[in-house]
Amino acid sequence: MDIRSLSTQRMLRSSYCKGSKILVLPVDGSHWINMKVILEQLHSRGHEITVLHSAKSWYITNSSSIYTSIHIPTVLDEMDRNFYMKMMQDVMDCRGHPTFIRSFCQHKLITMLLKDMHKITSIMTNNIFEDETLMKTLKDTKFDLMLTDPAFPMGVILGGYLKLPMVCNVRWINNGESHQSIAPSPVSYVPISGSELHDQMDFLERTKNMLHYLYNLYELYVVVNPAYTDLFQKYFPPGTDLVSLELSADIWLCRGDFIFDFPRPTMPNMVYIGGFQGKEAQPLPDELEAFMQTSGEHGVVVMSVGTFVSVLPPEITEAIAAAFAELPQKVIWRFDGDKPSSLGKNTKLVKWLPQNDLLGHPKTKVFIAHGGTNGMYEAVYHGVPVLGLPLLFDQFDNLLRLKVRGAARVVEVRSLTKDNFLEALKDILENPSYRENIQRLSQLHRDRPMSPMDTAIFWIEYVIRNKGAAHLQSAGFSLPWYSYYCLDVAVFVLAVTGSSIWGFMFVCRLLCCKRSSKKIKPE
Amino acid sequence: MDIRSLSTQRMLRSSYCKGSKILVLPVDGSHWINMKVILEQLHSRGHEITVLHSAKSWYITNSSSIYTSIHIPTVLDEMDRNFYMKMMQDVMDCRGHPTFIRSFCQHKLITMLLKDMHKITSIMTNNIFEDETLMKTLKDTKFDLMLTDPAFPMGVILGGYLKLPMVCNVRWINNGESHQSIAPSPVSYVPISGSELHDQMDFLERTKNMLHYLYNLYELYVVVNPAYTDLFQKYFPPGTDLVSLELSADIWLCRGDFIFDFPRPTMPNMVYIGGFQGKEAQPLPDELEAFMQTSGEHGVVVMSVGTFVSVLPPEITEAIAAAFAELPQKVIWRFDGDKPSSLGKNTKLVKWLPQNDLLGHPKTKVFIAHGGTNGMYEAVYHGVPVLGLPLLFDQFDNLLRLKVRGAARVVEVRSLTKDNFLEALKDILENPSYRENIQRLSQLHRDRPMSPMDTAIFWIEYVIRNKGAAHLQSAGFSLPWYSYYCLDVAVFVLAVTGSSIWGFMFVCRLLCCKRSSKKIKPE
Structure with missing residues (x-):
């Protein structure tokens, strides 16, 4: 600690308050x-x-x-x-x-x-x-x-x-x-x-x-x-x-x-x-640690697309597996379903993985994720760049937040092919800016007066x-919307200003008429 | 500590960063x-x-x-x-x-x-x-x-x-x-x-x-x-x-x-x-401490109206001095000018006073102040109710903040008399709610994760x-005002909606005309 x-x-x-x-x-x-x-x-x-x-x-x-x-x-x-x-x-x-x-x-x-x-x-x-x-x-x-x-x-x-x-x-x-x-x-x-x-x-x-x-x-x-x-x-x-x-x-x-x-x-x-929920990584189970070490200098790609949606359409998983097979890296893939036929020897399928401990492991190079908030914060906490495959809800927005900071790439599941998936993955693995950017986010995320x-x-x-x-x-919470936005006041101020101007012009016109009628009279 | x-x-x-x-x-x-x-x-x-x-x-x-x-x-x-x-x-x-x-x-x-x-x-x-x-x-x-x-x-x-x-x-x-x-x-x-x-x-x-x-x-x-x-x-x-x-x-x-x-x-x-700038009170100089103790159970009123404006008009200081003279409390008054003729024996005039140490002293019952921000925060920090005599700038607003929380009374210098000043002062001294309210503010002010x-x-x-x-x-900082308030977008959306409605009505009218002209033809 x-x-x-x-x-x-x-x-x-x-500042303890016991037994509430x-x-x-x-x-x-x-x-x-x-x-x-x-x-x-x-x-x-x-x-x-x-x-x-x-x-x-x-x-x-x-x-x-x-x-x-x-x-x-x-x-x-x-x-x-x-x-x-x-x-x-x-x-x-x-x-x-x-x-x-x-x-x-x-x-x-x-x-x-x-x-x-x-x-x-x-x-x-x-x-x-x-x-x-x-x-x-x-x-x-x-x-x-x-x-x-x-x-x-x-x-x-x-x-x-x-x-x-x-x-x-x-x-x-x-x-x-x-x-x-x-x-x-x-x-x-x-x-x-x-x-x-x-x-x-x-x-x-x-x-x-x-x-x-x-x-x-x-x-x-x-x-x-x-x-x-x-x-x-x-x-x-x-x-x-x-x-x-x-x-x-x-x-x-x-x-x-x-x-x-x-x-x-x-x-x-x-x-x-x-x-x-961010916490330092704990040691991995022996078998998993041994797998991580076999990756050598190339490191490991970790893939997990969430709790509910652990099954992607088969044509997508085939494309992903084929792309993985072409990598020099090792891959750990949280997977629940029929094993893809194109699966390479470098890829290990698991039904569950210790995500936080894997992301905190020095061998982990990329996190492939669906973009749930918890996973994104774990990636930020450990400073691991992300390849996003957004599926539902806020996942598109979450991944966008990392993408515009140069810490993630996003591939649409709908248009995912082996080639575009592999290109994005290699880009993150080979271009150091992704890691540098998420490491900077990680440093800023941890630099606060008190842990979250x-x-x-x-x-x-x-x-x-x-x-x-x-x-x-805020006192604004208790105001009706038209008062909150001061619409009542604006209408009142405009009405007063408008009628003042109208009144002024009316008086001017009256005076002009009087003057001109006076001018006419002597004639 | x-x-x-x-x-x-x-x-x-x-999180030290040395020698910047x-x-x-x-x-x-x-x-x-x-x-x-x-x-x-x-x-x-x-x-x-x-x-x-x-x-x-x-x-x-x-x-x-x-x-x-x-x-x-x-x-x-x-x-x-x-x-x-x-x-x-x-x-x-x-x-x-x-x-x-x-x-x-x-x-x-x-x-x-x-x-x-x-x-x-x-x-x-x-x-x-x-x-x-x-x-x-x-x-x-x-x-x-x-x-x-x-x-x-x-x-x-x-x-x-x-x-x-x-x-x-x-x-x-x-x-x-x-x-x-x-x-x-x-x-x-x-x-x-x-x-x-x-x-x-x-x-x-x-x-x-x-x-x-x-x-x-x-x-x-x-x-x-x-x-x-x-x-x-x-x-x-x-x-x-x-x-x-x-x-x-x-x-x-x-x-x-x-x-x-x-x-x-x-x-x-x-x-x-x-x-x-809030800090615990330090012991007072011996002479001042002795004066505080002479106040017995009644306690002490501390008055200081700021650095620049230490001189109030003579008729005001006379009224204040006369009011003080009627109190059972002792009074310490930071004062620079001719001694008021109505000054009572219970009132000590000083050219300078250790304000923070006095406000933190258990004998201090009321702080009479002009309402500068620093003084108000010292009153809140030590939980001492305030009688405000606002003179300039933000002092009126500052005192209002304590007044609406029931922690201060305000007397206008312009209309100050011995009687209304004494009434306000006695109210604060005798009504425990002022002290309770500012003590609550004090407790809340101190209850934060890290000192200010x-x-x-x-x-x-x-x-x-x-x-x-x-x-x-915020990205909003770099927007021109009409974009910040989305006025350009609002005009665009209204124009598109307006012309769509107009277009729709125009087409409807055209169709109606055609139909009615057709109806007319056979006749």
Whole structure:
């Protein structure tokens, strides 16, 4: 442990608040992996953690030494691999459209997904409220904090109802990236999530971004918000809506930072914890270490395209395998399916791999990844350049962030061939700029006053210690939109100015008429 | 030293960058006091500091063990006490106007002051550029950093010319509070400096704030910016102006925080160091300590109204002295002038007082102050409620920040009488809420991951280590205003939508006409 993390550990000890009761309402899947790392830390610091989750969870186990489970009534059937295969096919069809159109096509797919998910979330939240025994338990326990991932707002609504201080562990909210709901986001340089734009836009790109923004507004107020109308009417005071409840959160732990994300306006209660799961590599299992060493001076290529979508179409895997076979490097490929016929002897297929330890290994030269946020932060943490094969959701945007910094190349799965894949891979392996650029990002990412994980723990305990952080909430949050944008004031000022000018001109004309009529009279 | 500051000291040691050459261009007066505290820390960490200043400085000494002085050609004569007395009289005259008007009256006074100051700054900067020996020294030294206070932009312009990484130690810039130039500042809840508004505004207050904002724009583009036009034309590439040069600064060390200031949008390269001069109280000189102890259970009132304006009009000092005489408390009054005839035995007049040590003394019950930022942060740091007598500049706004948090009362000097002064003072002494509120602010102010001073040092060394922090600068900074606000895009989208609707209606009408003419034909 270096002196920096040792010292911040000490600092955290000095601001300790023992044995607080924390209610956690996470989102399942990869979101839960992010939440769990934080819960482990909170548990080790003596807090009592209660996790509310469905009995049918994919990832969230019922028995755990770090938290107590409380099951919530569920209506959601397990999503299976076929769902993601279908989604991936739809996205690939979208990718066939011209560049300007395809992000809108994907945005529309996301809207359909959001519509279902928010409807389900609303029903599940209603079921919680109707479960009297559960609600009594939650009220009686007198929790000190609601810690939730607001990608789906069950936790925010429940926390608001129970009037608990609230910390959000967030990257996505409602229908987009979290900043969009919390901080001013000028469309001219803040790309809307899913737009595949970066912060330097020309006129046409800004127009595209504006259209995505307008579509986002439609999505929020026509698709997402109405899903909760009945729930709010039933359980909350008049005037409460989803956004107002979300904005009452005390601290936003944003799973991003401005090394990875583009610099943009932020708010006093937004705290950046991007890469909080980053940790030094541990030694590899003997067999894997031996494989790494056989690569000699050429090094190793590591490929893993995520948890859900571990199966690419066979023609793609054949092309990838054939490209690998032509490399002097060794390859470790996380692969689940029929072995490609073109597989070379240098390529090792594995069903699971210790990704962090492999990325931190000195022999690793390139990371081939789908572009999930966790994987991108691991690549940044260890300074390994990326070859991206984006498949779904935010993966296109994530890879773009590394690409514009010269730390990644991207190959479209739809148009992937052995040749273009091999060309991109060799470019990264042979051109040192990719490694230099991501090493610079790595250095900047690690150069901060406190590690992202310690930062997360500090602010969670800050909210517990101070029973909230209302003093960090912007007064703008409580204004209606026309007042927020000062449209009422602008109309008033323009009206006063206009009528003053009109009045002045009217008086002038009157005087002129009088004078000219006087002039006429003597004649 | 508590474990928290011990640990952050260790952390700072771990990110040490030895013996960097730092060029400092400070602003004189109380601004220099702020800068000097940071320079002492930087010196103790082994950095070589060169301070550029006028030989006629009020506060900046020529010989110092912590920095090397380089004199710059000056055109500014010393401002004497008469200047401030005149200014104070003008402000007091303004205070006679109705509430809605008086802040505009003061704003106009500030404009007149700014016009002179920026003209002088421009001439001084030009003189630096024309001094070939000085410029050769500055270029040859190869500084690692420009550290400057951009209240007057000499340092920003020189740093930009020398292409040095730049850190601004800032509260004021150009013609207002620093955020106004750097971060989005919605007029609906971000009060313009000088407006005497807070972040919860009604319709009329928002209108007032909008008018101040519009006046600020006029002031910036008609009064401040043109002062530097010739300079930029002579020494910089076409298109460079004051604001673009300022926005190229790497890190903004803002002398504020969101315990004192109202929460509002911020930017990734803004770092908050408000209260960085805060330190635990040291023991008082024996005589003063004995005086404090004589106050018994009643405690002591401490009064100090700043460095420049230590003389209040005689009728005011008489009223204050008479009010003090009626208190059971003891009073220590920093006073320079003729002793008031109504002075009570409980009041001790001193020409200078150890303000921080007095505010940290357990016997101190109230701090009577003019509302300068440094004094307000000392009051917050030690948790002492304030009775404010604002006189000039930002003092009205600063005191308002404590007043709306229930930690201060404010008495207008213009309308001060023995009775209203005594009533306010007794209210603070007898009503425990003032102390409770400022103690809460004090607790929140101290509850941060790293002390403000350590934060300042960390980010200064961050910029040196990483040779700048361009990666934290918003891409919006380089856009022209109409692109920043997407006005070009809005016009384009409206034009396309409009002409599509028009085209559609035109075609519809054509078709209708054809159909009706067909119908007519058979007849």
